Amino acid sequence: MSDFEYIVNSIEKNHIVNLLDSDRRLDGRRKNDIRDIKIETNIIDKANGSAIVQIGQTKVIAGVKAQFGTPWSDQPKKGSLFIGFETTPLSAPEYRAGPPQPDAIELARVTDRLIRESGVVDLEKLCIIEGEKVWQLNIDIYALDDFGNLFDAAALGAFAALATTKLPDIQIVDGEVEKLETSSPLGLTNFPISITTYKINEELLVDAELREEQISDARITFGLTEDHIVSGQKGGSGAFKSEEIIDILRNSIKLASEVRAKVSEQIPDLTFAGE
């Protein structure tokens, strides 16, 4: 950061903090408002499932590719899941081409924990031949426009793509697995939502937009299903008081159910296994 940027950031930070003091933000929201969420599904024919998710101006694209793989030796009955995230050079001037940077790795791993631990996908249903052949789901998320809060966008992207994922039907002939022309939906078992709260000086706000994110001191992301906390990650060079974390969690649980309702409306044919 050059001296110039440091000064500009300090001025901007003061301004944002002054606004927050009276529960206002640069884009007219209140501290506890989440930007509008738009989801568009099934946009890539070649992928088994895909979605574009927009939170405000932040935009990500996610796709699911399913392929045959061998199960882990300690989990012969379970399919596998891999989540990747790329902050592509498409999305902001500061991102460069090349292997994922630590930020992207962190994003991928936090999203991975959310999807994996919430059990969105029943991995046992991905088993084809026990100990030999399973479905391996590769979920890759690419940032298109980084206007802040990629964490929540990535989580929604992964979920929306999974919700529209269809796997080819298969038949087993003499131990050989053949793919059929037809396909059936994956069938999800849970609905996780990620809520990220940012801290700027002593102020807390959710779903930061770009400038707020850049000058924020710390952030904390919670992954929440309807009845459990399944993932969490603190980032940034600031710190949270212990009571703040409990407060934020309470608030995140409340927000998550609101977001869940909004998202459900936008994903067509959202069905859960057992419904």
Add this chain to the structure above:
Amino acid sequence: MTEEFIRPDGRGRKVLRNLTVEVGVLDRADGSSRVHLGKNIAMATVFGPREMHPKHAAQSDRAVMRVNYRMATFSVDDYKRPFPSRREKEISKVLSEAYDSVVLTGNWPRSVIDVHVELFQSDGGTRTAAAIAITAALADAGLPMRDLTGGIASGLYEDHVCLDLTGHEDMKGEGDMPILYSPALDEVSLFQLDGKFTFDQFKEAFYTSIDGVKEIVEIIKGALKDKYLSVREEYGVDDSDDDEEEVQAHLETTEEPEVIDEGREIDIEEIDLSTSSFVVGTVKPVTEEAKTQEPPAPAAAAVEEVTEPEAEEIVESIHVDDFEKEESSEPEEVASEADDEVLVDFKEDDEISSTWFAKPGAELKPMPANETVDDEDETENVMRDIEYTMEDEE
């Protein structure tokens, strides 16, 4: 949820594993430490503050904390491939950020504080063992900090909230939540969670960890005091003015860290939502006027901004080859990501035979001088290799 729940290694629910901390264990570094947490063996060194290289990664208002967390290839059940995994890169990043909030980095603008922490043996909770080592090494290096930070994880094992999970418990358990906490500031500087916690389990685990950290910080303080006492002994400082009794009393209390009381009740205060910072008394929606008063966002600044990714890039040392290899051998990667590496054998582990890694207080066989030197050389090589890798990337 019974208080009498006994865990596979015989501990109660809220009992730490054996923790020993030593400082000043390596000579070239500005500060160093060695930590045993159960079977985990972590060593940390601190170099700096020193000139930032590359220069563009420097911050004009503070020193950059650059933590490099690594695991030795022999530290886990299987051979761990030597280049940094995604897991190691993530942990390095969150640790760097955590210590950014603790060390008074504003004292040294444009410089860097390099912290290297290496796990030579792992058994669950490696990042917290690493954090304990880092705190001790930073203090040993004499860097001013806002508080001594300790780290510990609480998690769920057979649906019981347990402090300080072993690798076995972490693998079989339902959740794990490591935190770094500064008791005097009441600040959480690192927080991660995976698993399935209910809200009540979360709160219990969170406050259990906080109590655990308070215990740990006392042990770190003990280690730091011990070093100063040993220096005084070695150089025969005239301490006739000092209070002998106090020193003796201290030595007695630090030799045996107290065991956490198993039956202790956790005092979880219900937090009144009305005090939440989210709730603001009077709410004024932004009017059009207010909007127009905002200064235009300095777009140019945003474009030029050299943000963390660039600085972090150097720390994390990513090879394009590494990346490709990682991709190609994905299955292994995911397996090791699922949790901290696990040693299923959880017999009591006081069998570390090397003098070098021996815990303090254990009976040490005197070794010929040259053998000790060999050992040290080897470990220094490990450290040097890390340095090399980092330089290569630059």
